[in-house]
Amino acid sequence: MKREPPDALGMVLATEAFDxxxxxxxxxxAWNRMALAFMAAGGALLKLxxxxxxxxxxxFVGFSVLAFGGVLLGYSYPHYMMRRxxxxxxxxxxxxxxVRVVALGTTALGAIAFILGLLPSPQ
Amino acid sequence: xxxxxxxARLRHRRxxxxxxxxxxxxxxRxxxxxxxxxxAWNRTAIALIxxxxxIIQLLPEFALPGGRRLIGLxxxxxxxxxxxxxxxxxxxxERALRLQQPLPASNLPRILAAAIALGALVAGILAAFPSHN
Numbered sequence: 001m002k003r004e005p006p007d008a009l010g011m012v013l014a015t016e017a018f019d020x021x022x023x024x025x026x027x028x029x030a031w032n033r034m035a036l037a038f039m040a041a042g043g044a045l046l047k048l049x050x051x052x053x054x055x056x057x058x059x060f061v062g063f064s065v066l067a068f069g070g071v072l073l074g075y076s077y078p079h080y081m082m083r084r085x086x087x088x089x090x091x092x093x094x095x096x097x098x099v100r101v102v103a104l105g106t107t108a109l110g111a112i113a114f115i116l117g118l119l120p121s122p123q
Numbered sequence: 124x125x126x127x128x129x130x131a132r133l134r135h136r137r138x139x140x141x142x143x144x145x146x147x148x149x150x151x152r153x154x155x156x157x158x159x160x161x162x163a164w165n166r167t168a169i170a171l172i173x174x175x176x177x178i179i180q181l182l183p184e185f186a187l188p189g190g191r192r193l194i195g196l197x198x199x200x201x202x203x204x205x206x207x208x209x210x211x212x213x214x215x216x217e218r219a220l221r222l223q224q225p226l227p228a229s230n231l232p233r234i235l236a237a238a239i240a241l242g243a244l245v246a247g248i249l250a251a252f253p254s255h256n
Binding site (some may be wrong): 018023024026027030031034037038040041044045047048087092094095096099100102103105106107108109110112113114116117118 | 142148151152154155156158159161162163165166168169170172175176177179180181186195196199200202203204206207209210213217229
């Protein structure tokens with residue numbers, strides 16, 4: 001990863017000056033927990049439900065959810081750094097796209113789980 | 124609320140301008156707090172979905188046939204609903220913040236608490252039946 005520009009320290013201090021509650025950092029951590037929740041759900045779909053459906057479909061769904069969480073986790077840090085810069089410049093910080101993607105992802109996971117729940121379960 | 128009122132509210136929702144077109148940029152800390160609340164609702168939704176699937180797939184069968192699905196499927200449906208509802212709430216909060224209006228009251232905590240209490244009641248009744256094995 002590219003090293004920070006020479007004025008990075010000044011930027012950090014400026015950020016902390018008007019974000020003393022470290023709201024941006026807590027938000028970054030919340031995104032991380034969100035990503036980990038998706039990854040755990042994907043792993044559970046892969047590992048805990050061997051009898052549920054044909055293995056092809058199960059692998060596709062499980063790896064998709066796992067990958068979704070992984071991409072979110074990988075993106076959370078660059079997004080945090082980008083936001084810190086944006087915040088220091090006093091520009092809008094609303095993350096409409098990311099919020100929409102996560103809302104869609106959780107809804108899709110719920111729909112998939114509902115269909116899986118209708119399939120025959122072990123005795 | 125009557126069906127007509129709900130329909131009128133939905134029409135109004137569709138006609139009003141995007142929240143990004145109204146008001147002015149709020150304090151960034153409020154935007155972050157709104158976002159964290161949205162994320163917390165989504166984690167709750169995932170936990171409900173996982174609990175529902177776990178009940179259906181991992182528990183031994185109750186004495187009452189279909190008992191696992193009776194508890195699990197509503198939990199999963201509630202999780203999917205919360206994901207959508209938390210997005211609406213996030214957008215409404217963002218709009219109110221931009222217009223410097225009071226935040227709209229949320230029904231989600233009440234719905235969640237009622238659903239969990241109801242689920243526990245049903246699970247308790249199901250568990251009270253003598254099992255065959």
